[in-house]
Amino acid sequence: MGKDEIAGINTGTRPISERLRGDRITGDRYYAPEFAKLEWDHMWTRVWHVAGRLSDIPETGDYVVHNFRRESVVVFRQADGSIRAFYNSCKHRGNRLAWSTLGGGELVCSYHGWRWGIDGTLEQVQDPDDFEGGDPCGKLKLSEVAVDTWGGFIWYNMDPNPRPLLDFLDPIPWLFRNRDMENMVRVVWRTFDVDANWKFSSDNFNESYHLPTVHPELATTTDEDYKNTIFEMYPNGHNRMIEQGQPSMRAPHPNEVEQPWDMMLAQWGLDPKDFAGRSRDGRLALQEQRRKLGPQKGYHHYASWSDDELTDYFHHTLFPNVTMTGTADGVHFFRTEPHPTDPEKCTFDYWCLVPKIDGAEEVATIVGMRPLREADYEFIPYGSGQPIPDMMESFLIQDLGVAVGQQNGFHSRGYTDAFLSGQESRVRRFHEVLNDYIEGRR
Numbered sequence: 001m002g003k004d005e006i007a008g009i010n011t012g013t014r015p016i017s018e019r020l021r022g023d024r025i026t027g028d029r030y031y032a033p034e035f036a037k038l039e040w041d042h043m044w045t046r047v048w049h050v051a052g053r054l055s056d057i058p059e060t061g062d063y064v065v066h067n068f069r070r071e072s073v074v075v076f077r078q079a080d081g082s083i084r085a086f087y088n089s090c091k092h093r094g095n096r097l098a099w100s101t102l103g104g105g106e107l108v109c110s111y112h113g114w115r116w117g118i119d120g121t122l123e124q125v126q127d128p129d130d131f132e133g134g135d136p137c138g139k140l141k142l143s144e145v146a147v148d149t150w151g152g153f154i155w156y157n158m159d160p161n162p163r164p165l166l167d168f169l170d171p172i173p174w175l176f177r178n179r180d181m182e183n184m185v186r187v188v189w190r191t192f193d194v195d196a197n198w199k200f201s202s203d204n205f206n207e208s209y210h211l212p213t214v215h216p217e218l219a220t221t222t223d224e225d226y227k228n229t230i231f232e233m234y235p236n237g238h239n240r241m242i243e244q245g246q247p248s249m250r251a252p253h254p255n256e257v258e259q260p261w262d263m264m265l266a267q268w269g270l271d272p273k274d275f276a277g278r279s280r281d282g283r284l285a286l287q288e289q290r291r292k293l294g295p296q297k298g299y300h301h302y303a304s305w306s307d308d309e310l311t312d313y314f315h316h317t318l319f320p321n322v323t324m325t326g327t328a329d330g331v332h333f334f335r336t337e338p339h340p341t342d343p344e345k346c347t348f349d350y351w352c353l354v355p356k357i358d359g360a361e362e363v364a365t366i367v368g369m370r371p372l373r374e375a376d377y378e379f380i381p382y383g384s385g386q387p388i389p390d391m392m393e394s395f396l397i398q399d400l401g402v403a404v405g406q407q408n409g410f411h412s413r414g415y416t417d418a419f420l421s422g423q424e425s426r427v428r429r430f431h432e433v434l435n436d437y438i439e440g441r442r
């Protein structure tokens with residue numbers, strides 16, 4: 001899809017709400033096992049999933065495992081550099097083969113010891129002469145799964161005849177074309193468990209209406225006013241929201257330079273005092289400074305970024321469960337996935353992806369300063385709100401806390417549908433696309 005077409009879809013004079021059907025967002029969607037089954041049968045088994053980063057499996061034979069509900073997929077790097085994905089289930093009698101997220105080499109089943117090669121072919125069995133038709137080695141293969149790559153991510157699809165990945169993602173790859181996603185470094189790779197349905201995050205990241213109440217501290221750097229925010233919806237169910245990186249007029253002292261806007265200006269050689277009484281002029285000044293000083297500070301990637309990408313917040317919700325937020329520092333990847341059996345629980349992934357910066361040894365992330373190198377995987381128990389020490393001040397914890405409370409409210413007889421503002425139209429749009437899958441329109 002080209003730029004003009006995107007503009008045509010998203011910037012018409014008709015309000016977004018007129019393009020919605022008005023499907024109800026009922027509470028049972030968040031807790032009923034029957035609804036979770038519909039999601040599995042008609043949606044999860046047909047959309048593309050992220051298994052990992054290509055950098056997870058650099059060498060021949062390296063593999064990454066992605067578990068999704070009770071399903072599991074293992075993706076291997078092949079000798080020719082390509083990748084192949086297989087269901088992580090032994091063809092003998094079904095035992096799971098790979099148990100760790102990352103590993104390497106052939107898979108030896110822990111039950112009867114069958115050995116599977118990195119191309120999914122059976123290589124060794126006990127008593128090969130005891131099989132009708134002779135030794136199954138070299139003939140039997142693991143069931144293969146469709147796999148493809150974009151943005152340095154490994155994607156797979158459980159549908160035997162899936163829609164091509166780039167077609168499914170359109171126009172997301174085009175919107176990220178400036179950012180060289182393939183070469184970004186994942187400096188945070190973290191999962192939490194959350195006592196809420198997975199859709200809380202799709203809903204939450206599809207609106208900025210909650211910012212003044214849930215994240216009031218962001219007002220000194222993020223203009224969340226819907227009149228200044230660009231909202232876009234695309235045919236495939238993906239959405240985008242762009243907030244300008246500048247103090248909000250709803251901040252307590254909107255024209256004054258407050259913390260941490262002062263530090264953001266100072267970091268790029270601007271004197272915060274120069275912006276007293278006109279704090280929002282700092283946005284364009286910051287764009288100019290980053291453009292000018294970027295190369296000498298090792299930020300070579302800024303050369304291909306647009307001016308707005310040097311200051312603003314580009315939130316993309318990829319249907320159904322991924323959010324990628326582009327900022328001047330990199331890309332935040334957020335994802336929820338349903339619990340294997342309980343629709344009232346999910347996992348929440350946070351990956352912080354940053355460009356390489358000459359000479360930089362660490363970078364700022366949502367969880368504090370982190371070394372500028374590929375991170376190890378961390379699982380952090382959160383559940384219904386256990387404290388996470390390095391995230392106490394983080395907006396993510398604020399969002400997760402609300403999700404747990406909202407999950408309770410969905411059970412009330414008093415809740416029958418969301419009553420949405422215009423700027424939350426993308427929340428209803430998300431549920432309508434989900435219904436399109438479930439009801440056979442996609």
Ligand code: FES
Pocket residue numbers: 090091092093094095109110111112113114
């Ligand atoms: S189930 Fe894998 S070898 Fe028997």
Ligand SMILES: [Fe+2]
Pocket residue numbers: 204210214215395399
């Ligand atoms: Fe939030």
